[in-house]
Amino acid sequence: MLAELSIKNFAIIEALTVSFEKGLTVLTGETGAGKSIIIDAIHLLAGGRGSSEFVRYGEKRAELEGLFLLDDSKHPVYRKCTEFGIDISDGMIVLRRDISMNGKSICRINGKLVTIAILREVGQSIVDIHGQHDNQELMNEENHITLLDQYGGQKVQAAHHAYKEIYHQYEIKKKKIKQLSENEQEMAHRLDLIQFQLDEIESANLQPKEDEILQEEKNQISNYEKVYEALQNGYNSLHGEQKGLDWVAHAMNALEDVSQINDTLKGMSEGISNCYYLLEDLSYQLRNELDSLEFDPERLNFIESRLNEMNQLKRKYGHTVEDIITYSAKIEEEIDTIQNRDSHLDKMKSELDSITKDLALEAKNLSSVRKNSSKQLIKEIHRELKELYMEKTTFDVNFSVKQQQSFNGQDIKYQLNGIDTVEFFLSTNPGEPLKSLSKTASGGELSRIMLAMKSIFSQHQGITSIIFDEVDTGVSGRVAQAIAEKIYRVSMGSQVLCITHLPQVAAMADTHLYIAKDTRADRTTTAVRVLKEEEKIKEIGRMIAGVEVTELSKEHAKELLSLAHSAK
Template sequence: MLRRLTIRDFVIVDRLDLEFAAGFGALTGETGAGKSILLDALGLALGGRGEAAMVRSGRERADVAAEFDLPAGEGLAAWLVEQELPADEGMLILRRTIDMGGRSRAWINGVAATLAQLRAAGEWLADIHGQHAHHALLRTDAQRALLDAQAGAGALVAEVAARHREWQRLLRLQREAEADSASSARERELLAWQLRELEQVGFDIEEWAEINAEHARLAHAASLIEGAEAAVVALGEGELAVCSVLGRLDGRIAALADFDAGLADVRELISAAAIQADEALHALRRYRDRLDLDPGRLAELERRIAAVMEAARKYRVQPEELPALAQQWRERLDTLEATADPARLAAAAQAARAAFESVAAELTAARLPAARRLSEEIAAAMQDLAMAGGRFEVALTPCAPSAAGVEEVEFRVAANAGQPLRSLAKVASGGELSRIGLAIQVITSRDSAVPTLIFDEVDVGIGGRVAEIVGKLLARLGQDRQVLCVTHLPQVAACADWQWRIAKREQGGETLSEVAPLDDAARVEEVARMLGGVNITATTREHAAEMLGRR
């Protein structure tokens, strides 16, 4: 459940540190006092949309943090481990900031997180029903999504969509093969010829480096031999050969060092130079002896290099890019060959259709009992919401196969006894739509595993006895989980386990929102205000106390 909400510089909130209790809590106050702003702030922490307008005027950023108990079960805990995010002592703190430029940052338990991660974590923790949520239920896709959620069919829905995409892909390839068989054959022939040409070249990147190195050596073999020979002569042959000169010099300095030990270091340096010069002479002789003028091998290498360069120029790539080009051609040729046989593609498409129909049938089988259950429960809730005799049906109508399955999902309703069932989208009365939408939200929320349910003025358009019934429904939900409700109805507020009043105040020329937890006496005053408006009489207070006493 939600334990704490901290808000800084959010719209008309400067600083709020709110601690929440379990059960059903009502948030009340004058219109425009900022009741829904609290829920907007919580929605931001849960990964909702953020924008620069949320930052309080004159401030650099808005900052919201929500602290939740970690829900029981392994789902969210396992997700946190998978995402490499900490779960600190059974708590989860979601934090979000928005700056004046609209840039957003997010954290989970103090670790930087993406907005997608924040939103994913929020889906385990709280479910917010807005005051216009019933309007979203007029859309067939929203109705289908709600039914599938009640059926626990998320995995099946995803598989049906994937199978349908594969079936349609194969059908498209089949049509293309039938329409473009001649051009496809020409392209296949060209690609096959080009691949054979590259295979004849036999290009290999490692071999290419070796060939170029060997070619450079053979192309300059005469110069290398001449240079090596000159170096051998300079080092080891003739009166002035370096090795001979260094040897004689080493002997002279050695003799002198016998008379002056100060020459020992010089002698050591000359001796080392003599040794190195001798090693260089032997290495040069071995190198010279290995060098070979091989015109035949040089010509062979030049032909090999010319063939590679010609292929590279022909296809306008660098030699090193030829293997990648060949791979690209092979993949294209494989695709063309796979689509070259319309009959084979037709068989594959038929198999894909069968696979789609099989998993679509499983989805239908999952939807049917959920539709019956949902129909019965929402119809029963309608009876309590001053719609006696009303009926509700989640209708499944066969339709052309689609990514959503093989049936259309439609919510149908008869608000009064004797009326025919009609599409929810055609319900004329706004009040009826509000009540039906509320029934749907309450019933579906009851089956949700989310520990915190939030209702933002979902009781718009109702009043009197119906409002009291709504309050009792929410109180019943609050027995199993935490329920927060922004309401303007005293009947709903009176059913709450606890209540806060949200009000505006002036400070330094600014309008700010503040929140006051209400004790029993203050609740009487607040419910009386909701009942009687500006002039609160003793009778109004008695009525308010009576309503609160009936909880």
């Protein structure tokens, strides 16, 4: 849910912080008070298109910030944030957006700088803004298949997952066949190129880790004088008359004579003896290392030449010797494939036929599961429309098969979502043919249709906050009451913020916010306050009566609140 919204220097709002609660929150007020400006701010936080016009006159930038609380630890937004490297702690997401005078935006999610595209992807997974004239999700037929799959739940997800596993194999095999089926001239050029590369790599006769071993040897030869001097000095310091080992031996003999007097002297004697023999052993190692040490300028030249050869190959074929060896094996396999092109093509086409048959079965199963799910969806939509006094409206889910390539006598196009094209169709009047949802309804009808669908899909989308911006325009009477009850029902599953001019909707609110504008120092500002019970009655009375609030309108407002309480 949206817990808090902070707005600064945005349109006519100078500075405003609003806290929101769960359930249904309505925003009312006079026209032009700034209700839609608040929704615009949330829309921008969710990645909507911004411009310099939103910046308050005379200010350098507008600042927007929203705190969202997540109750479900498995909410899809966690996966999105993990994908973008955004940490979520304590189930809190803070979206922030600053818009400058030149129209540029700076976006952050939990303090991390992100692009507008990322802000939009994260924002739209937790908040859904629906206005009467928006070209939003339900009006875009490309989204209908996703909405249907979300509605279908686990059964559709399982069928879709099984289909996608085979679809990925299908795409990989198709790509390989396409590459191998290119014209002979291109294939000949490719063969010449990779054969040259293979010959070059094989002539180098690379060995795993060879570069690391040679680099270590090079370092030793290059530092011959320094190493020799260090070993010589170390050995001379230990061996010889009046040198290190002589004095340690003298100390060892001195303590050995008194080591039997007590345990302390015995321990010290043994310690010095151990040190002596250890140092003696190390001195022998120093001498052996000195004897084996030699400076070979020819070996150094060979190593440098060999490393240079490897570096040349690394620039072409990989960052390490292992990468080059791996690449060599890959092109060797490709050479074999090209040289035996016809047999490989026959084999891959046979494999593709087998995969396509499996894919067709999974696609058919996915389509069948979707169609079964759509039947239940149609029943639910009709029930919702009936409750909104649109019982004569017909809703249907139209399925068509994507066309592309021939398989078993049918031209089928396999895509990640399957073979189905799904579109929602409506007929609002008896006798009229079903038409695409985006071309059917308008005005109050569209508001009710959208609300009916939203009340169903919101349960399956995982959206934490749903915002209705004057979706009740163009309705009244019993329809208005039905819309009010429907909006309240949606708020039982997700937080709902609603700008409304209907007293019936205002009466159903769990929280009623009143938006007012004021003029101070020749500047207009917007303020928000939570209405108490008496203030609710007065505001709903104003919505009923218009300009002048009468006692009769107050009584009507009380009656609406009482009916709303009973309906809840």
